[in-house]
Amino acid sequence: MPEFVFAPTIVVIPLLICLVVIELGVSRLLGRSVYTFQDSITSINIGIMSQFVNATGAVISAFMYAIIQAKYGTFTWDLTSPFTWIFALLLYDFMYYWVHRTGHEVNMFWASHITHHSSEQFNLSTALRQASTGFYFKWVFYMPLAILGIPVQVFVIIGLIDLLYQVWVHTRLVGRLGWLELFLVTPSNHRVHHGKNDYCIDKNYGGVFSVWDRLFGTYADERVDEPVRFGIKTPLNSWNPVWSNLHYWVGMFRKAGAQSNWRDKLMCFFGEPVWMPQGSPVGDIEKSVLTGEEMHEPDSPALIRLSGLLMTVVSAGLLVLYLGSKQQLPALVQIFIASFAVLAFASVGLLWSKASRRGAAS
Amino acid sequence: MNSLALSDGVLLIATLAIIMKPSASTGIRLSAAVFAAAAFLGALRFSTLLPLPGMHSFFSGLGASAAYPLLAAAFLWPDSAVAQSWRFASIFLIIAGAFGLVASALEFNLWGNFLAIVAVVALLCRSIKDKDVIAAMGSGSLLAALLLFSSQFSLPPVLQPGDFLHLFMALGLTLMATRSLRFPQQPTALSRVNQASLD
Numbered sequence: 037m038p039e040f041v042f043a044p045t046i047v048v049i050p051l052l053i054c055l056v057v058i059e060l061g062v063s064r065l066l067g068r069s070v071y072t073f074q075d076s077i078t079s080i081n082i083g084i085m086s087q088f089v090n091a092t093g094a095v096i097s098a099f100m101y102a103i104i105q106a107k108y109g110t111f112t113w114d115l116t117s118p119f120t121w122i123f124a125l126l127l128y129d130f131m132y133y134w135v136h137r138t139g140h141e142v143n144m145f146w147a148s149h150i151t152h153h154s155s156e157q158f159n160l161s162t163a164l165r166q167a168s169t170g171f172y173f174k175w176v177f178y179m180p181l182a183i184l185g186i187p188v189q190v191f192v193i194i195g196l197i198d199l200l201y202q203v204w205v206h207t208r209l210v211g212r213l214g215w216l217e218l219f220l221v222t223p224s225n226h227r228v229h230h231g232k233n234d235y236c237i238d239k240n241y242g243g244v245f246s247v248w249d250r251l252f253g254t255y256a257d258e259r260v261d262e263p264v265r266f267g268i269k270t271p272l273n274s275w276n277p278v279w280s281n282l283h284y285w286v287g288m289f290r291k292a293g294a295q296s297n298w299r300d301k302l303m304c305f306f307g308e309p310v311w312m313p314q315g316s317p318v319g320d321i322e323k324s325v326l327t328g329e330e331m332h333e334p335d336s337p338a339l340i341r342l343s344g345l346l347m348t349v350v351s352a353g354l355l356v357l358y359l360g361s362k363q364q365l366p367a368l369v370q371i372f373i374a375s376f377a378v379l380a381f382a383s384v385g386l387l388w389s390k391a392s393r394r395g396a397a398s
Numbered sequence: 399m400n401s402l403a404l405s406d407g408v409l410l411i412a413t414l415a416i417i418m419k420p421s422a423s424t425g426i427r428l429s430a431a432v433f434a435a436a437a438f439l440g441a442l443r444f445s446t447l448l449p450l451p452g453m454h455s456f457f458s459g460l461g462a463s464a465a466y467p468l469l470a471a472a473f474l475w476p477d478s479a480v481a482q483s484w485r486f487a488s489i490f491l492i493i494a495g496a497f498g499l500v501a502s503a504l505e506f507n508l509w510g511n512f513l514a515i516v517a518v519v520a521l522l523c524r525s526i527k528d529k530d531v532i533a534a535m536g537s538g539s540l541l542a543a544l545l546l547f548s549s550q551f552s553l554p555p556v557l558q559p560g561d562f563l564h565l566f567m568a569l570g571l572t573l574m575a576t577r578s579l580r581f582p583q584q585p586t587a588l589s590r591v592n593q594a595s596l597d
Contacts, residue, residue, distance in 0.1 A: 103502075107503075109452055176492060
């Protein structure tokens with residue numbers, strides 16, 4: 037039996053779920069409806085599944101960073117100096133801006149990031165809805181930090197701070213924050229980022245600081261006269277965590293397969309998500325058209341809802357156990373556990389989607 | 399000041415000249431920018447003005463594993479999105495650079511050399527096929543740079559292996575750029591769209 041070893045992420049996961057419960061309670065007290073049951077449970081399940089998968093991916097990122105830093109790292113940084121941490125945070129956030137922008141503007145990277153945007157709600161559970169497939173490209177953007185010699189422990193801690201900061205901005209309960217809007221990412225300007233209104237598309241990519249958006253012309257203020265509608269332009273319409281990660285990939289490969297020449301095939305992967313081959317009818321692509329103004333929230337039997345909740349609680353517990361013991365597990369066992377988690381979520385997601393469709397039909 | 403600093407300076411001037419020529423395609427200018435960064439850091443390093451060996455090695459590696467293939471792609475397919483648009487040239491550079499970093503992390507150091515030689519041989523074959531003397535001389539120069547450096551050829555005490563790499567690269571890139579400047583490509587419909595919407 038592997039020994040349980042404490043890791044920061046072990047505290048973070050239950051803490052985030054507690055924050056979701058607190059926001060839900062506050063929203064009820066304020067009489068505002070910002071949560072729907074299935075959407076939120078799906079978001080949390082997607083988040084838990086991504087942790088099972090990305091636990092290995094994160095190790096790969098840190099491993100690559102450490103090697104490149106040791107090989108090419110140019111300067112020596114004093115870990116006790118505040119300058120080191122401030123500089124690292126600024127540079128990390130600047131690179132995050134480009135990772136995030138690439139995640140929206142290059143189709144094969146959008147295929148991963150779309151998972152985070154597929155919720156039609158905007159609340160703290162949306163922050164947990166993270167892709168399981170994003171780790172394969174993100175690490176390369178942070179290599180400038182490694183080449184400058186910023187130590188791997190600074191990189192990991194700053195990355196965690198940047199990530200945790202981004203949780204609280206996923207809320208509708210906080211309005212505009214005055215002068216802070218000028219340089220920080222806030223709930224208001226992040227709502228714009230998650231909007232599918234035309235003025236919201238490809239805006240506000242910042243992680244902690246919004247100055248990057250202002251510098252590179254991607255900043256947009258929230259409009260009072262036009263409420264933000266959340267989600268993606270072609271709605272996911274599924275509660276399946278695995279499908280939410282894969283649906284765009286499947287569509288992208290199908291689209292590439294249908295092209296007759298290599299240039300168009302490559303454009304399907306590296307072009308913008310709005311790219312279509314010449315002569316194609318416009319209208320069936322992500323970001324080009326709004327379909328489905330109604331939210332995907334069909335009624336499901338209470339038993340199905342209960343099973344979803346149970347799945348969340350059990351899988352969150354298993355995730356904590358897994359993260360606490362995974363360092364002592366062989367790589368093959370880790371892969372097996374992550375695959376089993378994906379399979380379990382796929383099965384429950386399928387069951388849920390079927391029940392939801394039956395519920396909607398009846 | 400040693401010969402490596404001077405020859406890196408020559409390479410820097412040659413690459414800067416290519417970057418500043420607006421008629422050179424975007425892909426060629428971006429690959430020249432990577433070589434320029436490596437040459438600039440090399441000049442600083444070998445002149446001992448500001449030695450940053452890690453950064454110099456990184457940009458040299460990026461040049462071999464990403465900038466050479468980008469240069470070849472931009473010459474071989476001058477109408478392609480990679481040749482014409484900043485967006486696609488950058489994506490190419492990032493992805494090729496990522497593969498280069500993985501190879502470097504796995505200590506597979508031949509990866510960069512292999513890609514650089516394949517790219518230059520492809521350029522040479524195309525130039526010969528097109529009976530383009532200047533391009534053939536340019537790509538031949540680039541190939542000579544790589545081969546002389548790989549074989550650690552030197553003329554002591556005047557020229558070190560790195561000098562041959564820098565000088566033949568400077569000559570090769572200048573000739574290749576001259577070739578591309580003499581017959582600038584007409585923008586295609588796709589490249590016009592890319593330039594307008596993405597650059």
